[in-house]
Amino acid sequence: MKFEIMRHRLLDGLNDVMKAVSSKTTIPILTGIKLELTDEGLKLTGSDSDITIQTIIKAEEDGEQVIRVIEEGSIVVQARMFNEIIRKLPTSDVEIEVKENYHTHIRSGKSKFHLIGQEASEYPLLPEVLDDRQFVIPADLVKSIVRETVFAVATSESRPVLTGVLWQVKDGELTCVATDSHRLARRKISLEQALEGEYNVVIPGKSLNELSKIIGESSQPVNIAITNQQVLFKTEDVSLYSRLLEGNYPDTSRLIPTEYKTIVTMNGKALFQAIDRASLLAREERNNIVRLSSLEGNTVEISSSSPEIGEVEEEIQSTSIEGEEIKISFSAKYMMEALRALDGHDVIVQFTGAMRPFILNSVHDDTVLQLIVPVRTY
Structure with missing residues (x-):
């Protein structure tokens, strides 16, 4: 694997995926970031097994070459060290080359780093998400929902299901509810395209906070897909997968x-x-x-x-x-x-x-x- 990339675009991508990387993980390879290079661009993946964030840096954006792909390939590099190195490199261009035994060379100006990577195929695979349980919400509305509900989730793990926000889809309406049993926050919105059936999922408050940060000032629509154990939030460049919380969320309507x-x-x-x-x-x-x-x-x-x-x-x-x-x-x-x-x-x-x-x-x-x-x- 060998490529040249604009440093600021690589940093943008790292800023997103580093939000999902935890040093406390019990799976050693998850302290790393997966890099996958194809003709189309560079895909970065970070995960702590609860949240997985994937971002794509396109080889060409708005007619400008961002990445020069010399040889396709993939590698897992130690996340925090790789992020620190890229952040402190002296010039705006970076060359990354992976040689045998996962030896990874990073060059910028007169600066050279050598990291030992890991086999990309050992990195956990992303969950399958079906297309039939998807709906779209504008980015600013997703941020509003998070701002208006997440603060009310429980911080104590004594009832884990209350550390998340209930997202309930029914009759073309999305209702989001958070409670820590001393207070409750609820937001309702009408969905532009109605989903068949009803869905009740509990999304960890932490995942929604990270989603809000990733969306930032973006005006892109957010595509949301629900499976039995996972929810996927997807914008044009970034995907955030989050596990769902198990357990029955209390019926708050009676409160x-x-x-x-x-x-x-x-x-x-x-x-x-x-x-x-x-x-x-x-x-x-x-x-x-x-x-x-x-x-x-x-x-x-x-x-x-x-x-x-x-x-x-x-x-x-x-x-x-x-x-x-x-x-x-x-x-x-x-x-x-x-x-x-x-x-x-x-x-x-x-x-x-x-x-x-x-x-x-x-x-x-x-x-x-x-x-x-x-x-x-x-």
């Missing part, structure tokens, strides 16, 4: 109230900032608890106190308050993350009592729902 005793409409940014200020005192306490109370004249009071430090109270004007008066306590962190997911828009907060879960929606868009379980403080 969401259908009747409300108090409905408050207000500016989401003002509410976020008031809670942020109140949490300055709450943060010193272990639980980071803030209180919300409705007052006369469409006013809401946000307050917090700490026996050792002091207390804070702030009144905010709401657009409207309907129904019974409310006094409720909740985690400042959960509330701020929910409001951040609603992106500073005017919000409707609907309460069913001081000890019942309450929900937040954007005034303009009910496809995003955030639910928080309050905290008993008396």
Whole structure:
């Protein structure tokens, strides 16, 4: 195998696949990256067996030669070392040549490196993904779904299925739900092409975060294919395979109230900032608890106190308050993350009592729902 490549394009590809490489893997070859060279270009693959990322650098892009292919072939090279070497090479062109016994030579300017690689055929094969369970979502919408849900997954492994986001496809609609049992985030979208049948899969939160990073500012559509154990997200140049989490995801639809005793409409940014200020005192306490109370004249009071430090109270004007008066306590962190997911828009907060879960929606868009379980403080 022998080729010359533009260094910045090789670095772009490495940036993607390195996201999947872990030094903690129990399979030694997965500490490496697989390079496969054909006339069409260079394919890079990185994996930790949970996530596999593959990217293709085309030999020619927009009429410009990116890779000069001299001899086709494949090799596995030690990922972190190879990445560091390419990053620190002195010129913008790199020549890579693999000789017998997997000896890999890297040249750039007057700099020469020699690495010992491994047989590419020992690298695990990618799972087969069928075409009949695929749908397409625009890149910016995929990023929105991740931003609006993933923060609510569980961080504890005590219930592994809750560390993922449930993606449910039914009747031409995709519903994404995340919960750690103290709060819940849900996003619904209509699919442009309806899939036959129903699918319920749980995708690890970590995989979705990596997907969001890979998409970056891209405007390409993302092709999504589901199998029994894997999901594949594919853009024009990059494929991300993720294993699915096993286990039954709880039926969260019963958690969401259908009747409300108090409905408050207000500016989401003002509410976020008031809670942020109140949490300055709450943060010193272990639980980071803030209180919300409705007052006369469409006013809401946000307050917090700490026996050792002091207390804070702030009144905010709401657009409207309907129904019974409310006094409720909740985690400042959960509330701020929910409001951040609603992106500073005017919000409707609907309460069913001081000890019942309450929900937040954007005034303009009910496809995003955030639910928080309050905290008993008396």
